Amino acid sequence: MSLWDDARQELDIWANSKLKARFWIRDDDAFEVSSDLERLRNVAVRFDTKIGLAIIPGKITPGLQEFLAENIQHFYPMCHGWKHINYNLGKNPAEFGPDRPISNMIVDAEFALQSFKECFGSSQPIFVPPFNRITPALIKALPQVGFAGVSLMPNHIERKLLQLNSWMKWGGIITMPRFKDGIRIDVHLDVIDWRARTAQNTKIVSNLLVQQLRGRRLGVVPVDTPIGLLTHHLAHDEPIWRAINETLDFLRSHESADFIDVGQWIDGNSAAPQYG
Template structure:
C-alpha cells in the first residue's frame, strides 16, 4: 500500500511539473483571452507516402483533438494504399505536396531537394512533375507546396504560382526567428513588421515537436518559449495576428516520448479558451479566393 501511495505521489508531482512548464504560454494566452483575441493553430505532418501504424495513430490524434491535419505527401513515392486510406479519412487529413521524390541534392551540406545548388530549370521541371502526379491522386484545386527538409531557394518560390501551386508551407527563416525572439523580450508594439509575402499563399509551421539531435521529443520548456514568441509576435503586430501557428510532426519518426509530448501540447492548447484549430483545407480555400488567379496546369 505504501508503494502505491508513493507511485501516485510521484506521478502527480511529475504531472504538476509538466503543467508548470506551460505557465508562460498560459499567461500569454490569458492576455489574448482578456483582449478577446483568438490564436489560430494547425498541424502539418511530413513525409507520408504509404499507410502505416504510425499514420493510423496520427489519424487517432486528429479524431481525439478534433483537428484536420495537413499531410505533406511525397508525390514521387505515393502508393495506392495511401490514396485509399486518405479517401476514408478526408475529415482527418488534407493532402499537401511534399516536393517531388524527397531526394537530398546538397550532399555534404544542409539537406535540400530544392536548394540553391541545383539549376533552376531542373527544379521547375521537378515541381511540374510533382504537381501532375499530386493532382492525379488528389483533386485539390489549391495545392500547397511543402519543400522537403523545409528548405527552398527563393528563386523557386517565385515560380510556384506559375507552375500551378496556390502557395507554400515553410518554416520561419533565421531572421524571422531572431526578430520574434527579440520582440518577445523587448515587447515592440507596431515598431517592426515582417515583410508581406507576395508569392501566393503562405501557411507555415513554427513549433517542431521533435529534437532532431536527440531523436526524441523536444523539451516542453523549449516548445513553450517558442509558442510565447509566436503569440507575442502576433499580438504586438510583428506578424499578422490571424496567421495560423503551425505545429510540425513526422509520424514515421515518433518514439513514445514524442507521441506523449504531442498529446500534452494539444491537451494544453485545447484547454484554453483563446485557442482554436483551423480546418486547413477550408483556410486555404478561403484565403486563395483573395489571391490573383493562378494558371491551371
C-alpha cells in the same frame, strides 16, 4: 510550476483582449499507409482537428489514396516536394536548394504537381519543401507551375525578429514583410529534437509558442496568422507521441486557442496577402 505557465499567461492576455489564436498541424513525409499514420489519424480524431499531410508524390504507394479518401475529415493533402531526395550532399539537406539549376527544380515541381493532382485533385495545391528548405527563386516560380502557395518554416531573420520582439515587447515597431507569391501557411513549433531523435524539451516548445503568440498580439505578424505544429509520424518514438498529446491537451484546454480547418483556411485566403 508548469512548463506551460508562460504560454498560459500569454494566452490569458489574449483572452482578456477577446482575441483568438489560430493553430494547425502539419505532418511530413507521408507516402504509405502504416500503423504510425493510423495513430496520427487517431490524434486528429481525439483533438477534433484536420491535419495537413505533406505527401511525397514520387513515392506514393498503393492504398494511401484510398485511406485518405476514407479519412477526408482528418487529413488535408499537401505536396511534399517530388521524391524527397537530398541533392545537397555534405551540406544542409535539400531537394530544392540553391545548388540545383532552377530549370531542373521547376521540372521536378511540375512532375510533382501532375502526380499530386492525379491522386488528390486539389484545386489549391500547397508546396511543402522537403527538409523545410527551398531556394527563393523556386518560391517565385511556383505560382507559374500551378501551386497556390507554400508551407515553410520561418527563416533565420523572421525567427530573430520574433525573438527580439518577445524580449522587448515593441508593439507596432517591427512588422514582417508581406509574402507576394501566393498563399503561405507555415509551421513554427517542432516537437522533435532532431539531434537527439526524440521529443523536444517542453520548455523550448513553450518558449517558441510564447514568441509566436506575442509577435501576433503586438503586430509583428498579423494576429490571425495560424501557428503551425510540425510532426513527422514515421520518426516518432513514444516520448514524441506523448509530447504531441501534451501540447495539444494544453492548447485545447485554453479558451483563446482555436484549431483551423486547414483546407477551409487555404480556400478563404487564396487572394489575401500573407506575411513572410
